[in-house]
Amino acid sequence: MSKRARQGRVVVVGSINTDLVAQTTHLPFPGETLGSVRFSQAGGGKGANQAVAAARFGAHVTMVGCVGDDENGDERLYDLEAEEMDCAGITVTRDRPTGLALITVSHEGQNTIVVVGGSNGELKPADVLRQEALFSRSDVIVCQLETPGETAYASLKLARQLGKITILNPSPATDPLPPEWLSLTDYLVVNEVEALILSDIPFESENDMGRAAEQLQHQGACNVIVTLGARGAYLLQEGGNGRLFLAPRVEAVDTTAAGDTFIGVLAAQLASRQTIAKSIERGQLAAAISVTRRGGQTSIPKREEVDN
Incomplete structure (x- = not known):
């Protein structure tokens, strides 16, 4: 997509990794050794994945992150620049190597992921804070938790001060979020596991996802989106209106980066002033395409594929 055709500006603050992906017949049990059916290596990281999804869907994207002064770091910068995004906010450090994600994908398309930060x-x-000028020119700021928590909080705080739309994907989630974080979040996007951890409400029926979203909204989030995989996504809007969006039916071969695809497209749509309903629906369509392909970043579709 040419730069002229891009609409809306998105800043993604987050992780940049190299994905090492092993395809296996099934996910290994504790203590089990499996042979890999297929191996691949490509760009990844929740932040970079979401940035790529937003860029492929037509947004002007700026990535704020950090890579190591190594071959993996050079390759990741090359990949992101090839997506026509602004990489001026990426720092190169000699203190640590570029992040890695060790991913196992089963024949059914399910995965396990171990992240080496x-x-x-x-x-x-x-x-x-050095990127305030970039933030001020943006429409939407996106954060996750594969970078230090205080950095995500600083990003949300700066974005709110500048009057920008904020999206927080609290992944990986280990503990409930501080209320001051949620009060800075316009759209909190969580999967079922993250909703359970953050709200402390177990999912036993469809009603529970609404209860979890209500609890997260009560804690301070304006709008809550709970992604439910093949079952769709549940939106609880500010004001208490809830709605279930059914997901398109597809045969999944690899779910890696599906959630990141959804969030990146959501951000791109909101940045171009689309409604939240349309933004969710387009994000679901893009995620549905991504799970029919193997790989993470490589599976993320372009806008024209979703439009067709």
Whole structure:
């Protein structure tokens, strides 16, 4: 997509990794050794994946992150620049190597992921504050938790001060979020596991996802989106209106980066002033295409594929 055709500006503050992906017949049990059916290596990281999804869907995207001064770091910068995004906010450090993700994908398309943070841990609040001019020119700011928590918080705080739309994807989620974080979040996007951890409400029926979203909204988030995989996504809007969006039916071969695809497209749509309903629906269509392909970043579709 040419730069002339791009609409809306998105800043993604987050992780940049190299994905090492092993395809297996099934996910390994504890203590089990499996042979790999297929192996691949490509760009990844939740932040970079979401940035790529937003760029492929037509947004002007700026990536703020950190890579190591190594071959993986050079390759990741090359990949992101090839997507026509602004990489001026990416810092190169000699203190740690570029982050890695060790991914196992089963024949059914399910995965397990172990993240080695590496240089992502070097992204500091000061790095974000130096990008105030980039933030001020943006429409939407997106954060996750594969970089230090204080950096995500600084990003949300700066974005709110500048009057920007904020999206927080609290992944990986380990503990409930501080209320001050949620009060800075316009759209909190969580999957079922993250909703359980953050709200402390177990999912036993369809009603529970609404209860979890209500709890997260009560804690301070304006709008809550719970992604439910093949079952769709649940939106609880500010004001208490809830709606279930059914997902397109597809045969999944690899779910890696599906959630990131959804969030990146959501951000691109909101940045171009689309409604939240349309933004969710377009994000679902893009995610549905991504799960029919193998790989993470490589599976993310372009806008014209979704439009068709």
